[in-house]
Amino acid sequence: MTSGAPTLEPALPPSTERAVPDGWVRVDCHVHTVASGDAVTTLGRLAEQVAAHRIDVVFLTDHNHLAGTADDLSRAVGCRVVPGEEVRTGSGEVLGLFLTERVPYVLPTREAIRRIRAQGGLVCAPHPYDPERSGLGGHLDELCRDGLIDAVEVFNAKIEDQRHNRAALRAARAYGLPGTVGSDAHDPDGIGAAYLEMPDFDGPRAFLEALHHARRYGEHRPHARRYAR
Numbered sequence: 001m002t003s004g005a006p007t008l009e010p011a012l013p014p015s016t017e018r019a020v021p022d023g024w025v026r027v028d029c030h031v032h033t034v035a036s037g038d039a040v041t042t043l044g045r046l047a048e049q050v051a052a053h054r055i056d057v058v059f060l061t062d063h064n065h066l067a068g069t070a071d072d073l074s075r076a077v078g079c080r081v082v083p084g085e086e087v088r089t090g091s092g093e094v095l096g097l098f099l100t101e102r103v104p105y106v107l108p109t110r111e112a113i114r115r116i117r118a119q120g121g122l123v124c125a126p127h128p129y130d131p132e133r134s135g136l137g138g139h140l141d142e143l144c145r146d147g148l149i150d151a152v153e154v155f156n157a158k159i160e161d162q163r164h165n166r167a168a169l170r171a172a173r174a175y176g177l178p179g180t181v182g183s184d185a186h187d188p189d190g191i192g193a194a195y196l197e198m199p200d201f202d203g204p205r206a207f208l209e210a211l212h213h214a215r216r217y218g219e220h221r222p223h224a225r226r227y228a229r
Helices: 043-052 070-077 109-118 137-145 162-174 204-211
Strands: 024-031 057-060 080-089 092-097 122-125 151-156 179-182 194-199 215-218
Touching: 024 092, 024 151, 024 179, 043 070, 070 080, 080 109, 092 109, 109 122, 109 137, 122 204, 137 162, 151 162, 151 215, 162 179, 179 194, 179 215, 194 204
Parallel strands: 024 057, 057 080, 122 151, 151 179
Antiparallel strands: 024 194, 080 092, 092 122, 194 215
């Protein structure tokens, strides 16, 4: 078992009324803004929501777009922001985390991963088994075996059927990979639906190590009606 979460489920119900332990942070690993093209959350509204839900760190992962630098985004949002990108590849979407340069979309998957890692970023597999979205699905095993995946999103708050989140959790455990969670929020009401509580970290390697001790929290919270498929 690669996480400190005391449950076989992908996540426990969220509750942000209490503070996290000293030296720990509350982290949402998958958030979108208006820059994604299918989202309505502005940086200002994101700032309001992360403050309300006591989120300490946000991975901003707009679709095929790098929103800015860590310093500029952190000042705008009022919490630590890690730039990332949800990249559409030939085999499905991947999350590039800790990025400094945009990765073009619809590249072959291995080339997209090469470009993420070339800039010191991490590769996460979001919603890999959700049939409603473009996850890596059947390609995940091969990529994990080849050491090309750094983490698997084991809880995504937009997935209603928890069997798909549990399948992602099983895959992460099978390959000894840490699990992330994400609200996948495209609207302000989605913020707070899912997060990790984990030891604080500084940079990608420390993040991966801290993930192994993380506690996962999340609940299904659907997209706003305008984004229903």
